[in-house]
Amino acid sequence: MTIKDVDVDGNCGFRAITCLMGLTEAEWGQVKRDLLQELHTHIDHYTHLYGSHDRIEELTYILSYFEPNPRYHYWMTMPDMGHLIASCYNVxxxxxxxxxxxxxxxxxxxxxxxxxxxxxxxxxxxxxxxxxxxxxxxxxxxxxxxxxxxxxxxxxxxxxxxxx
Structure with missing residues (x-):
């Protein structure tokens, strides 16, 4: 088993996914863009899954923030992001x-x-x-x-x- 410690800067969840997908930690923004596209491409499915359009807007808000060292409300959240990651990256x-x-x-x-x-x-x-x-x-x-x-x-x- 291999464990990869990523930089702890508030984007660490997205950094971890970049490493799993064969990208570098610095490409965490690409993961956010991919997840945002997944969310909006299948918006009807995710609105049904999450139970409201409000949650879609909250996730869009999180995924649209690309600054370093984000505050807690911009961090990757589970289980919501887990559904997006699995479907977006076919994993x-x-x-x-x-x-x-x-x-x-x-x-x-x-x-x-x-x-x-x-x-x-x-x-x-x-x-x-x-x-x-x-x-x-x-x-x-x-x-x-x-x-x-x-x-x-x-x-x-x-x-x-x-x-x-």
Whole structure:
């Protein structure tokens, strides 16, 4: 396992995503632009997912701020950004923190026609799937949770004191 510490400047969440996508930390602004485009390209889906147009405006406000050392209200927030990241970059995102652990599958797995490789140890526990994904995913992605149900239950046992 490789751990990459990124600069702590208020844009660290976006910096972390740049590293995962093979970019440099300095390209954190590109991640914000990509997520902003994802949000507005699929605005009807995200309005439904987040429950209001007000939340779309709040996320637009966060993603449109490109200054260094932003205050807290411009930071990357989970779980909202997790949905955007997974769909924008065609990845399954695991969010692991002391407060909450979640899995963000792709919203619409039907639109992707490529295979991805994920190398995990046999029986690796998987954090629970984000609740909004369970409610609002595309119908062709419905079997995703079932395929990983044992690993999700294993995660809940191993991390019983953690919010999921």
């Amino acid at each position: 399954i995102l695991y969010h692991l923190s002391a407060q909450q652990c979640l899995t963000f599958p792709l919203y619409d797995q039907c639109q992707y026609h490529k295979f991805n490789s994920v190398f995990m140890l046999l029986g690796h526990p998987v954090p629970p799937i984000a609740a909004n994904w369970c409610k609002f995913h595309h119908s062709c992605a419905a079997g995703w949770g079932t395929a990983y149900s044992r690993r999700i239950e294993h995660f809940k046992v191993v991390h019983s004191g953690l919010a999921t």
